[in-house]
Amino acid sequence: MRHYYTNEPYKGAEAIIVAMDIGTTQTAVSLAHFFPGIKTQIRMVTLWPKGKHDNVMKIPSLVSYQKGKVKACGAEAVRDLEEQPQNVACWFKLHLHPAAMATPNSQRFEIPPLPIGVTIERVYADFMRYLLKNTQQFFEATVHNGKEIWGRVRDTIVIVLATPNGWELREQSTLRKAAIKASLVTEGNADQLLQFVTEAEASVHYALANQSDEWLKEDTKFAVVDCGGSTIDTTIYQCTSIDPLRLNEACPSECIQAGGIFVDREIEKMLKERLLGSSFDDPEIIRDTVKFFEDEVKPYFDGIMAEFNFKIGSVTDNDPSREINKGQIAVCGEDLKRAFDAVIDRIIESCFEPLTSKVKYVLLVGGFAESPYVRRVLQNIMDPKGIQTIVAGDYSMKAAAGGAMIGRTKQLVIARAVKATFGGCVRQNYDKKLHSGRKNAAQPYPDGKMRVDGAFHVWVKKGAILLGTLAHKLSYHVAWDAVSTSRSELVNRLGTTEVEVFAWEGDDCPIWCKDERGVVLNGMRHICTLNANLSALAGGLQIKDGPRGTKFYRVDYDVCIYFGGTQLHAKLQWKEKGLFCEGPVTVIPSVA
Incomplete structure (x- = not known):
């Protein structure tokens, strides 16, 4: 990659941004130092431990462990993968893929297990820590006064993580926790310094x-x-x-x-079938042969050559019945085409x-x-x-x-399309035309209106094109009967106030998100629950007059939605008699 420059000198405050693309098999990191009056240069990190040579722009996505502790990462973990694969987190990105991304063929794909006792969050934290450490060393070695500059801006470094289009809240939440655990960001500044961009x-x-x-x-x-x-x-x-x-x-x-690793698995399956019952029917031999294909054949295969020779075993190994001669196995080009086509067809x-x-x-x-x-x-x-x-x-x-x-x-x-219809699960005013199927479920609410539970209130529709940053505020309220609800009970209920957020992948806008028993309907995906402890508001609530002499407490609140960049942020705001309390910001990935 040639150096890429912005058109104008930078005018803001000094900063460093580090972008990480942690792939299934390979990982790369880029960085930029922003300094007032200077045109910003984007560079790839090219100095990694045990690289075959300098100027390598990507490293293996590997983390090896020994007795529960990190032993090696990247190229330093390759030997551990060859000798003790059970102790190495390999292709760990697959453990985060949501089920919605799977195809019928990929659902049968066996994901290499993580080392015993190691979670996916732990693997990402350990690998991120390794990446930032080496990024710092690269910066300090290649920039004049690099050590001084890094120390000066370390606490404000922005981390950008590239993720697949199909990753949403669950996946981003795991990466956020991992970044905090790795000390890339802190709990307090993660919302400002940790950013996501789709691959x-x-x-x-x-x-x-x-x-x-x-x-x-x-x-x-x-x-x-x-x-x-x-x-x-x-x-x-x-x-x-x-x-x-x-x-x-x-x-x-x-x-x-889908992607490159699925071709590797097709080759592995082909080799297992061909070598079944032979002296070469050994997991380690097959793994090494697939590695040879991955490194020496896959990047250059053009579908023209009629035959290829894969390294297998040693030069003294022969098995004419399986076309193995002097440590090489002949594989016809048509077999390779079938392995590639199985994945290309999915594309x-x-x-x-x-x-x-x-x-x-x-x-x-x-x-x-x-x-x-x-x-x-x-x-x-x-x-x-x-x-x-x-x-x-x-x-x-x-x-x-x-x-x-x-x-x-x-x-x-500058504008992105919403990938699904997002909304909240609410208790809605009963409408005899809209809710006729649940007439028996309608019940009087403390504010005197007939309402039904489990309704889906649309916030933003699938396919909507959002230009720039958009802010939207939706008004809601909750109420409790003042006669049957004691002050202590009111405090308890305010302490667990929440709004469930759901996504609908279809092109229509459903009426319900839950059935009459409160079970989430098929096709409705629970994204997150916005919540906050608002018990401090209880002392300021006044009793309101309802219909027919009823008395009730009421809390009005807003769900504030902010669309900007590649994410949707939502937060809760409550207001009552001048009191104000804001729930924690929750990231809802709605646009990619």
């Missing part, structure tokens, strides 16, 4: 910064297909301005569980229809898209449809790591 959006920034953009005109629609190690992310953009360059998401992004299935109807160009990025065979197959499919494929990649680096930093500084994407 697809990071990749579009990288692609546009490193490719000729003569094809890009105003109103042009194009797609970015990010083919990673374990996910395929597809996002469609529309160019709204050339000078300055501005992009809008044209529709909700897609993300499926086509997930993105072919929206691409062919909406775009003129497709930018291919990500490590799996570096495969000449993958490029050729996708080009052969897109060309007859009049879609031009543009390859934007560099096998020596990870596009998302550099793109995450470019996105943080350039901010080309």
Whole structure:
């Protein structure tokens, strides 16, 4: 990746931003030092322990453990993976993938287990700590007065994490806890210093910064297909301005569980079937042979050669019945094609229809898209449809790591599409037309109105295009009967006030999120629960007059929603007689 510069000298306060792309098999880190009056330079971290040579831009995503403690990370953990794989967290990113990303084939995919007693949060924390430590050493070794500068701004360093399109609150919450545990940020400043960007959006920034953009005109629609190690992310953009360059998401992004590691597993399955019952039917031998394929064949396979030789065992090993000669096993090109096609078919299935109807160009990025065979197959499919494929990649680096930093500084994407319909589970006024199916469930509320539980109140609809930062306030209230509710009970109830947040993936807007028993309906996904301890308000509440002489307590509150960047933030605000209390900020990933 060539150095990327902003157009104007920086005018803000001094700062350092570190962007991490922790992939399934490979990880990369970029950083930038912002100093007043100087044009900001984005650089990849290229000094890592035990690298084969300097200037390596990505390292293996590995963490090895010994007796419950971290032993090694990155390239230093490769030998442990070969000798004691049960002690190494390998492909650990797969443990965070939500079920919604899985395809029928990937659901049968066996994820390597984590070392005994090690959680996924612990692995990410240990690996993040390792990444930041080496990033600091790289900065101090390559920047004049680097040690002094790092020490000066260490407590305000912004960490940007690139994540798949399909990762939402659960996944971001795990990464947030890991970042705090790793001391990248603190509990108090995580909301300001820890940021997320989707891998697809990071990749579009990288692609546009490193490719000729003569094809890009105003109103042009194009797609970015990010083919990673374990996910395929597809996002469609529309160019709204050339000078300055501005992009809008044209529709909700897609993300499926597929990618380069699934080809490795197809090769592993093929080898197991072929070597069954032989002296080579050994997990370690097969693992080493798959590793040879991954390093020496997969990046360069073009589908043209009729046969390949994989290293297997030693030079003295022979088995003519299985085409093994002098430690090499012959594998025909058609078998390799089938392994690749099993994954390419999933890519086509997930993105072919929206691409062919909406775009003129497709930018291919990500490590799996570096495969000449993958490029050729996708080009052969897109060309007859009049879609031009543009390859934007560099096998020596990870596009998302550099793109995450470019996105943080350039901010080309100014509008994003909501991926699902989000709303709250509420007790709604009974409407005989709308709620006729639950007439018997309607009950009088302390404020005198007939209400039904389990209703879905829409906050933002799927597919809505949000421009820039949007703030929206929704007014709600809760009430309790003043006669049957004691002050102590009121304090207890205010201490556990909450609003459940749900997402609906369909294109319609459902009426309900729960059935009459309070069970969440199929297809309705619980995102989080906004809550706060508001017991301090109890002393200021006044008894209000209800219908027919009833008395009740009432608390009015707002759910405040803020759309900005790649996340939706929501918080609760209560107001009563001049008293004010705000619930904790909760991140709801609604836009990618």
